[in-house]
Amino acid sequence: MKTFYFKSKLAVLGLFLLANTILSAQDQSILINLHDAVKSVKQYHTSEKFNYDVDNAIDDGLANLQQLEIPKNAAFVFDIDETALSNLEYELRYNFGYDPKTWDEWIKEANATAIPGVKRLYDSLIARGIKIIFITGRNFALIKDTELNLKKAGYNLYDTLICKTPEFKGKKAVEYKSQIRNELSNKYKIIGSVGDQWSDLEGGWTIIKIKIPNYMYFIE
Ligand SMILES: [Mg+2]
Known part of the structure; x- marks a missing residue:
């Protein structure tokens, strides 16, 4: 009886230790100090590793493009923020915070710079005669500022620029963007x-x- 009691106690202790180990492992994997998270994101996005990763993604895309037969009305869709243009300066200025007022002011400055790997993709597509379409979640009211910024960053040639109109207010980005691609598919073959x-x-x-x-933000 005593042995059984002792064994049960050991088993309970074992379970307690196991549960604690799992919980502390979960704590460590889920909870990161915000200060450390911001520091890591800042370090990554200001490092050469970021450009290296962009270049790899672009190279894979270009390799896939080689496998395609390019139709006459072929078009390629570019997102703008953190794709064609980098807003890292805005993110650093406000410590990765977001506020609609300062965001609109930043867009009006039209000083976002091209992300080199994405600009390389753009140049390569232009050279092949593939049409460029920009689809952005930026407000339609900021279309002129967006056009100016794209030109300043070297995106001089494009066929279509779509900014978000009020009819898409409250819709998820994935719905808005795929619906626009669907509509544009009447005119282009989006490759x-x-x-x-x-x-x-x-x-x-x-x-x-x-x-x-x-790693700076997430949009559904
Ligand atoms: Mg974006």
């Missing part, structure tokens, strides 16, 4: 899309999908 969010790429009406990294 690929590039974006920093999966919501730029999912929902159909594209063949190649190029996802570039963004």
Whole structure:
């Protein structure tokens, strides 16, 4: 009886230790100090590793493009923020915070710079005669500022620029962007899309999908 009692106690102790180990492992994997998280994200996005990862994603996309037969009305869709243009300066200025007022002011400055790997993709597509379409979640009221910024960053030639109109207010980005691609498919054959969010790429009406990294924010 005593032995059984002792064994049971050991088993309970074992379970307690196991549960504690699992819980502390979960704690460590789920909870990260916000200060440390911000530091890691800042370190990554300001490092050469970021450009290296973008370049790899673009190279994979270009390799996939080689396998495609390019139709006459071929077009490639680009997202703008954190894809064609980098807003890292805004993110650093406000310590990765977001506020609609400062965000609109930043867009009006039109000083976002091109992400080199994405610009290389753009140049390569232009050289092949593939049409460029920009689809952005930026407010339609900021279309002129967006056009100016794209030109300043070297994106001089494009066929279509779509900004978000009030009819899409409250809709998820993935719904908005795929619906626009669907509508544009009457005019173009969309052979690929590039974006920093999966919501730029999912929902159909594209063949190649190029996802570039963004650890600063997430858009559904
Ligand atoms: Mg984006």
